[in-house]
Amino acid sequence: MKPIMHPASEKMLVAVVNNLPQSLLLTGAIGVGLGEISKYIASLRSVTPTIILPEKDEKIDLDKGIVSVDIMRRLYDETRTKAAGERIFIIDYAERMTGQAQNAFLKLLEEPGDGVYFILVSHSISKLLPTILSRTENLNMRSVSRKQSEELLDKLSVSDVKKRSQLLFMAEGLPAELTRLATNDDYFNKRSSIIRSARELLMGSTYQKMLIAQNYKDDRAATLLLLLDSTKILKKSIIDNPQIETIKRIEKILMAYQRIEENGNIRLCLARMVI
Template sequence: MSLVVTPETTAFLERFRVALPHAQLLAGTEGIGLYALAHHMAETAGQIIAIIRPIAKTKAGVPSIATEAIRDLYETARSRQLKASFIIIDDADSMTLSAQNALLKLLEEPNRSTHFILTTHQPEKLLPTIRSRVQRFTVPRVDEITSRRLTKSLGITDEKLRAQILYIASGLPAEISRLSADKRYFDELAARAGQARRFIEGTTYDRLVIIQTFKEDRVGALAFIRILLLILERLFMRTPTRDVAKLIQSLIEAAEAIQTNGNIRLQLSAVMV
């Protein structure tokens, strides 16, 4: 399937092919399709020699990229290649601090034939020294018309289903595609979207009941916050208000605290204040 991107992203891809940077950072909203874009960029400009993605150490754990995964790249990254070669680090913000420091050593010793493409939904979580050594492009959402065209091209003819998918993921091609292809995933996100709507529009009691369901489910709580942010970001794009901006920031802070083993109920309850 071809990439679904904005004219701005198309122009960026042209610039990238003409002058390959040593390290490129792709930032954007989760579901925009950063990994697919990185893969496309690497394949059209050369060859992929390594892909690093976060791994959860336990079933209930939050996925991360360990130091060892980055150190394992040292020999590969420093080897001379006959053509442009790419290392993709997906969800680079999930690297531990020591992993980021290990990556920094590679970025400080550039190899002409080896290039890095990092993706992130939270660029501020990367070390300033890493951000200063990469060229950054923030991938914009596609517009509503393009989102609707994509659902049509994916064979979604049921108007109710289309409306549900667009409510959750309008502007996010990768998320629209996944929701269309994976019914189980759609059902899970649709349920979370219903919870998110009740959390936004419901009473204090409604919110407390929802928070209680995540008291021991760290991964579920983070997934719930992700849906909340998707909905609120769309709302803010249409009607920017100080209250919505404040709620978005509170949710981002809550997610960061929960990822680092903060108390789930305490962090979600603080969002209500």
């Protein structure tokens, strides 16, 4: 099935597919649907791709797994086997590749097999080695338009005005995230809870803010969403009432986001941000 894409990004994608580079780096905002888009690229080449995902204890783990050097060694062996036609290997969550795994991938690029193509999927390319970035062609997928988001909600039969408003606040422009929120009540409730925490983080007392830091200290993924929601709330307030102080608050939150994304201590980073 064809994923929903911004028209400009779709045009670029078609051009790339017609002349597919050996290594393609697919980037974009979380929730834009990079995983589905990478598989769509393979389908346009009439190829069933092999998908590499993060693992922990030799099992796929999207929350805490990594793409290890052992996974890269298995990939190397697989690319050495002979096969008829093209083969496409999708490395999802490419930013989870360890340093050793990234170096192993570079060696793989030096000796590609015939008809072998790689698609790296990443929302955080700052974690990839500069040498990988220089040897891959980057295709950035833009967030879709408000109209496309509205049309998707129509297709998903979301008619309640309040629910539509909530969904668009959470994930306007992000079709994969919009679909998940609209079709998974548990996930929607979890995200709603995080947004409530984000509002409290911005407007609550110091005690309430420190309590949030305590509550989120063991969940890195939820903390990152908390900070993104906080910046989203502030950005919307800038439209109505532009203030330098608000911009400074956003910068402070983004700095905390970067530190936590780089495995900084969650409670300490949040505490520094709110004090």
